[in-house]
Amino acid sequence: MDGPRVTDLYRLLPEEMDALVADLGERHYRADQLLHALYHGFPAVLDEVSVLPAAFRARLAAAGYTVDTPAEVRRQTSADGQTAKLLLRLIDGTLVESVLMQYDGGEGRHPRSTVCVSTQAGCAMGCVFCATGQMGFARNLRAEEIVAQVVSAARLLRGRGEHVTNVVFMGMGEPLANYAETIRAVRLLTHPRAFGLAQRAVTVSTVGVVRAIDRLAQEGLQLGLAISLHAPDNALRQRLVPTAGPHSVAELIAAAKRYGATTGRRVTFEYALIAGVNDGENQARALAALLRGQGAHVNLIPVNPTAGGYRRPPRARVLAFERVLRQGGVNVTVRVEKGTEIAAACGQLRTDATRAVPSAEQAAGERATAGQHRLAEHHAEADGDRRAEVEPGVHVAANHR
């Protein structure tokens, strides 16, 4: 027999919160109080929403509404302190990872705190160079479980007097394969009465579900879109992204063009560079020929170490690939990785049940040490000025790409 139906209050859009409050016979301002408490106070449980009278909290609970914050079971922090990977346990015991990346502002720029969220536990897409892809698929995450990852990071930042500035849907899973929950999460994160991020501060990444890209373009949202391409031809792409299905490279590029035309947002193509597989200059020329004149942007991501045995190309080869694209008239950046030493970089997220999960006390003190620690920074060349740049549109922590 099913138990009583329970709804997490973080699931409700502000309009739904208004309706709930009205249904329970309360005045409208209670909805605003509740939303403000959720998205500014970040309560772990409903009883922490102390701005509401205890009697109203009890009525909410009796009506089946709750706040179920995931438990943080492990936190790994890079040596420079700028990248933190959070392992969260959801209410049913499912483990998911998300990554918080902080970037110094640099000259004339604001500092950024970007959260890379997972949309699925595991992933069914099976990209051969991706640790998540090798885990297989467990389940879709609900919108409130996606939002909870951002709230967890926001809670962590609040202790330092900082806040979340960007969210990228680039963690575990294919966001557009969990379309409805992804969109609900986006609306919660960008609604001015909820988390309140600017739509342009949110980027959704996809391995390329053409129909869903077209649907996303019609949502009336100003989201960044990143498409994981990884190959300039269909045969190689099929090898690297075995479940890419019938969509050809040309179809993906056409979908990106339609998205850009409808939303006015530039689309980024992610290209994971793998030594001896897709890093040849001929392949760079083929890619340039495909993208020239489209206003597209390419992020080159030297692939991260995972169990798949794929290697990143030597630096000189990466730069040669970049040069060919640039000479071919394509905007390009090379990502400088953050979080590799804590396996928080692209393609490294994996909630391996066999890994020891430390206690919360251990987690709080756990810090990674050696290795690289740049996950999502990019080298950008603009006006001849070479600088490190963090793009919200990049497959950062993730996996994708």
Ligand code: SF4
């Ligand atoms: S790269 Fe993205 S789409 Fe591919 S297997 Fe990994 S998480 Fe899934």
